[in-house]
Amino acid sequence: MQSISVKCKLQVPVELRSEIDRTLLLFADACNQIYEIAKRENCWNTTKLHHLVYKPVRVATGLKANHVCQAIRRVTGNAKAVKQVHKFRPTSINLDVRTFQYIEDLQTVGVTLMCGRVKFKLSIGNYQLALLKGQSPTAATLNKTKHGDYYINICVDLPTSPTGKTPKASTERSRSVIGVDLGRRDIATTTNGESWSGRQIQATRDRYSKVRANVQSKRTRSSRRLLRRLSGREQRFQKWLNHNISKQLVQNALVTNATLAFEDLTNIRESLNQKLRSKVERRRTNNWAFYQLRLFVGYKANIAGVPVVFIPPAYTSQTCSRCGHIHPVKGKSYRNGKNFKCGHCGFEHDADINAALIIAALGKSVSLPGSPGMSCQLEGQLSLFPMIQVCG
C-alpha cells in the first residue's frame, strides 16, 4: 500500500471563513500550550503527555476533544521530526475520523469546527476524483494558504503494483508491451507510432535560454530576479507538459491492457556527454526533463495499476527491430538523423519507432514471469529474447 495525500481546494462561503480561522487559531494556541508543558516536564510520549495536558488545554481553549488529541499528536510528531520546534502558527489543523468525513456522492467534506460540523464543497478535477473514488479516508489536514485560500489534504491508501508483480499482472501472461523511446527530436515515441513532438517545446526552451543569456550578461539585481522567474516559468511549462504526456501514456497502456517499457536512463548523462557536441545540443540533452517524465509515468502507472519495466539503454539505435542485427562496430549505429537503415537486412524505418520497438521487445522479455526483475543486464535478456542476436 502507498499512502498519498490528495490536495483539494475547498469552497468556503465568506461567512464561514472566520469560523475556520477561529478554529485554526485555537488549534495553534493549543499546540503552543502543549509544547510548553511538554518542554517543562520533558515528556514527549503521546499517552503520558495526554494525561498531563488534555484537561487544562481543553478548558483553556474550548476546543473539541478530538482537536485536543490531534494537537497533542502534532506536538509529539513535530518534536520527533524536527530538532527545533518553532511557534505553531494558525495555518493548519489535523483532522481525524471524528472531526472529518468525505462524502463521495456530494463531493463534499464534513469538518468539525468550533461551531460544530460544517460541510464544504470541493473544487477538484478528474485526477483527484479518481484518487478519491471508493475511498473512505479517516485523516486529513485543513490548510490556509498565505493568499487566504483553504485546502484540505485527504490521506488515502492506494494499492501498489510498481513491478508488475501483482496477482493481476502476473496472471496475464500475454500482456502486450508499449515501448517508449525518449528522444531529442520527439520527447517520446511509442511502438504504436504515437509521438509527442519536441519541436515546439524546443523552440520555447531555446527562447528561454536566449533571454537568459541576455540577462545573465547584465548581472544586476533586477536581472537576477528576472532569471529566477524565467527558470520558474520554464520549469512549470516542462512540468505541465510531462504531466500531459505521462497521463496519455498511462491511459493508453490502461485501455490496451499493456505494460510500459522505458530505457533505463540512469547512466545516460555520462554516455551522452562523452561524445563531442555543440553547446546547444548538450543543453538540449543534458536535462532533467526525461527524469521528471519517467517519474510522473511511474507514479501515475502505479496508481492506475499499469506495470512499468526498465530496459538497458544500449543498442536501441544500433539494433534492427526486424532482424535483430546489431551494428558490429561498438559505438556506431545504423541511425542517421530521423532514419534507421539496417546494414544486414536493409530494413528502413523511423529511427525513434525502431528504438521503441526494441524497447518493447526487451520489455516483453523482462515482464515475462520468472524473469529476474525490473531491470536487467542486456546479455541475459538477449538470450531470453531469441529474435535478437549479438553479431560482430
Ligand SMILES: [Zn+2]
Ligand atoms: Zn535488419
